[in-house]
Amino acid sequence: MELDKIKRILVVGAGTMGHAIAQVYATAGFEVDLVDLNQEVLDNALTKIKSNLSLLVEYKHVISGETSNILSRIHPSTDLKVAAQNCDLVLEAVSEDRDVKRDVFSQLDEFCSEDIILASNTSELNIFNVAKVKNPKRLVIHHWFHPPYIIPLVEIVAGRKTSSEVIDISFKLLEKIGKKPLILKKFTNAFVVNKIQQAINSAVFALLIKGIASPEEIDMAIKNTLGVRLPFAGVAQNLDFVGLDVVYDIIKNMGMDLVFLRDKVNNGQLGAKTSIGFYDYQGRTEEEILTKRDKLYLQMLDFLKQKNAFEPI
Ligand SMILES: NC(=O)c1ccc[n+]([C@@H]2O[C@H](COP(=O)([O-])OP(=O)(O)OC[C@H]3O[C@@H](n4cnc5c(N)ncnc54)[C@H](O)[C@@H]3O)[C@@H](O)[C@H]2O)c1
Known part of the structure; x- marks a missing residue:
């Protein structure tokens, strides 16, 4: 497992987060397989990516001539097996549902080569209890924020069995693509930002309910x-x-x-x-x-x- 050998990223789930994370990796020069359940979701994802990129060009965050190169690096697919066999790192961004995630990780565990990093974008699940993988050292959370092509932070959360090498490579990779990674010292529900956001939400709801x-x-x-x-x-x-x-x-x-x-x-x-x-x-x-x-x-x-x-x- 080496940072420089990571050239091809698999993003599973092309919804709100997945399509945009795929876009960020492709913008940074990586080949990206973007996998979802059907072609309609993938077509929709590509339409959104094109629209995101034109906004980023307008705001000079992407060079105008680069858009077609970025798009050419994104490979939409419904075939998880083929994409998993060819990738150097996986970012799972499927629905926040334990059963769905467990199923996706068991397929990834079967199809991906044994040493690549399997990262989950879960917002709050303890993925280390949910996903059953043969080599838990490679399982880690990369928690991105919406919209991922604008918000710099990505929280890196390790499980008890995640290796320090996986944390280190995760940090360097995210830094390399221009993100601000934060390594949490241990797992906690909702991590750092959402925990603070939840406290704010609770206060907002209390003020509303009390009519203040x-x-x-x-x-x-x-x-x-x-x-x-x-x-x-x-x-x-x-x-x-x-x-x-x-x-x-x-x-x-x-x-x-x-x-x-x-x-x-x-x-x-x-x-x-x-x-x-x-x-x-x-x-x-x-x-x-x-x-x-x-x-x-x-x-x-x-x-x-x-x-x-x-x-x-
Ligand atoms: N929406 C946010 O602001 C946000 C922010 C941070 C993290 N997250 C997390 O990111 C993950 C994805 O969230 P989202 O908002 O993009 O959800 P979403 O519902 O927009 O997208 C999920 C996608 O996963 C696909 N999917 C479901 N099962 C699949 C399978 N077996 N194989 C391939 N694709 C499958 C769905 O078709 C859908 O397109 C969740 O874990 C969520 O908690 C979301």
Whole structure:
């Protein structure tokens, strides 16, 4: 198993995610077999890929003369066996259904050569319990985000038996095609981003059910706060700007205690105000840190206003 030997990717499932992931690999120069159950889905997938590519050309993310070369590298097929026998890596993007995925992985296990990586794009299933493969060292999750030709992150999630070599090659491959891979330290349901998204969704539903704010009001509130800060401060660094002592007081008022946070506060690691919190600001003063932050926030605010971002899409 070597990164440089990966030339041909098999994407199984040509739906919302599969067609677009196939497009990303083909854009990066890989030959891609795109397999689904019937020709109609595949035709639809190719129509969408052409439309995606023309948008990417318009926004200069793809060179205009490249479209036909990219399309020529995508090989739609309904024959999983043939495609599996010829590929160097599989990305499974079939429906989020245990039985469907189990069946696809058992076919892949039978048809693919034994050492190639079998990656699943599952959003939340513990694929390591679902898929039965002879060599579980090669089974891994590559969790892409929609739309995959725009959103940079891909979460790499290993099972207990996934080899470190598979994780390493996964990381390098995704980096090579221009993605931002994140290796999770262990399996957890919904991984990182969807776990945070789920917490947000739960809060939104609670606000709606209790009649506290309408959907439009919630979005207006979020766009006018998190929307401005998030691109620069993320969600963890923002706590450094609040002050970890303040955050800890809030947690205590909620009747909770977090040992790691208490330790930080007791050690004087309060965030920007002490030049160290979750992040290490390398001795920069609070004023230096916050001035840099505020310049970025101001630029973001101007940009968002210019784009009418505070209005619904
Ligand atoms: N939609 C998203 O935003 C999103 C984001 C990240 C991850 N995912 C995950 O990606 C996977 C695919 O999701 P999607 O949104 O593309 O679903 P989708 O329903 O749009 O596409 C699934 C495709 O799989 C095909 N399929 C089903 N059984 C098959 C088989 N045996 N062989 C070949 N093809 C088969 C279906 O015909 C369909 O075209 C799921 O695991 C999902 O959880 C989805």
